Amino acid sequence: GAVVSQHPSWVICKSGTSVKIECRSLDFQATTMFWYRQFPKQSLMLMATSNEGSKATYEQGVEKDKFLINHASLTLSTLTVTSAHPEDSSFYICSATPGQGGNEQFFGPGTRLTVL
Amino acid sequence: QKEVEQDPGPLSVPEGAIVSLNCTYSNSAFQYFMWYRQYSRKGPELLMYTYSSGNKEDGRFTAQVDKSSKYISLFIRDSQPSDSATYLCAISASGNTGKLIFGQGTTLQVKP
Numbered sequence: 001g002a003v004v005s006q007h008p009s010w011v012i013c014k015s016g017t018s019v020k021i022e023c024r025s026l027d028f029q030a031t032t033m034f035w036y037r038q039f040p041k042q043s044l045m046l047m048a049t050s051n052e053g054s055k056a057t058y059e060q061g062v063e064k065d066k067f068l069i070n071h072a073s074l075t076l077s078t079l080t081v082t083s084a085h086p087e088d089s090s091f092y093i094c095s096a097t098p099g100q101g102g103n104e105q106f107f108g109p110g111t112r113l114t115v116l
Numbered sequence: 117q118k119e120v121e122q123d124p125g126p127l128s129v130p131e132g133a134i135v136s137l138n139c140t141y142s143n144s145a146f147q148y149f150m151w152y153r154q155y156s157r158k159g160p161e162l163l164m165y166t167y168s169s170g171n172k173e174d175g176r177f178t179a180q181v182d183k184s185s186k187y188i189s190l191f192i193r194d195s196q197p198s199d200s201a202t203y204l205c206a207i208s209a210s211g212n213t214g215k216l217i218f219g220q221g222t223t224l225q226v227k228p
Contacts, residue, residue, distance in 0.1 A: 004159075032213065041124070043204060043218040044160070093159050097213040105213055107152075107159035 002028045004096050006108035013084055014116055021079045021111045023094030029074035030096035034105070035067075038091040050077050084115045117142050120207050122219030131228050135192040139205035139219045142186065146207040146217075149181050151190045154202045154221065163203075164190065165212050195226045 003026040036044040050056040050071035068080040152160035164179035180189040205219040
C-alpha cells in the first residue's frame with residue numbers, strides 16, 4: 001500500500017519558537033494533502049487542505065498565519081507552527097491522496113509536538 | 117450539534133466476542149462512510165469504506181450503514197487482542213479522498 005511518512009516523529013520546543021513538520025508521500029504523487037490535529041483522547045480535527053502549487057485552505061478557527069502550510073511538490077507538504085505556545089502541544093497528522101484513480105486517503109504516523 | 121457522534125467508550129470485551137461500534141451523523145449530505153483503526157501514537161489506517169446503505173463485509177469486519185436513520189456501525193467478529201485500538205468513524209460529502217469528519221473514536225480493549 002501507499003506510504004506516507006512524517007518527520008520528525010516527535011519534537012519538544014520552547015515557547016515562542018517555530019517548528020516545521022514534514023509530510024512526504026513515499027511511493028505516489030499526492031495532489032492533495034490534509035493536516036489534522038488530535039488532542040489526547042479526542043478525534044482528529046482537520047486543520048487545512050493543501051493542493052500542490054496553490055495556497056492551503058484552512059478550516060474555520062485555524063489561524064493561517066500561525067500554521068503555515070507549504071505544498072511545494074507532489075510528494076512533500078510542510079506545516080510550520082510559528083511562535084508555538086503550550087496550547088499548541090498536540091499530535092499532528094497528515095494524510096495524502098493520489099491523483100487520478102486514487103480512492104483512498106493515506107495517513108502518516110503523526111508528529112507529537114510538545115511546547116514547554 | 118456535532119456533525120458526527122461516537123461513544124468514546126472505553127469498551128472492554130473478552131477474546132472471541134462480537135464487538136459493535138456505532139456512530140450517528142446529522143446531515144444527509146454525507147454520503148461516504150469510513151471506519152479507521154488507530155493504534156496508540158500512530159496514524160489511522162482504513163478498515164472499511166462504503167457509500168451505500170446496507171452491509172459490507174471484509175473478513176471479520178462488517179460495516180453497516182442506515183442512511184434513513186443516519187446511523188453507521190462496525191461489527192468485529194471473533195475479536196482478538198490485536199484488535200485492541202481506537203476505532204474512528206469518518207464521514208464525507210465528497211468521497212474518501214476529500215474532507216473527512218471524524219467521530220471521537222471508541223477505545224476497544226480485547227482481553228485474552
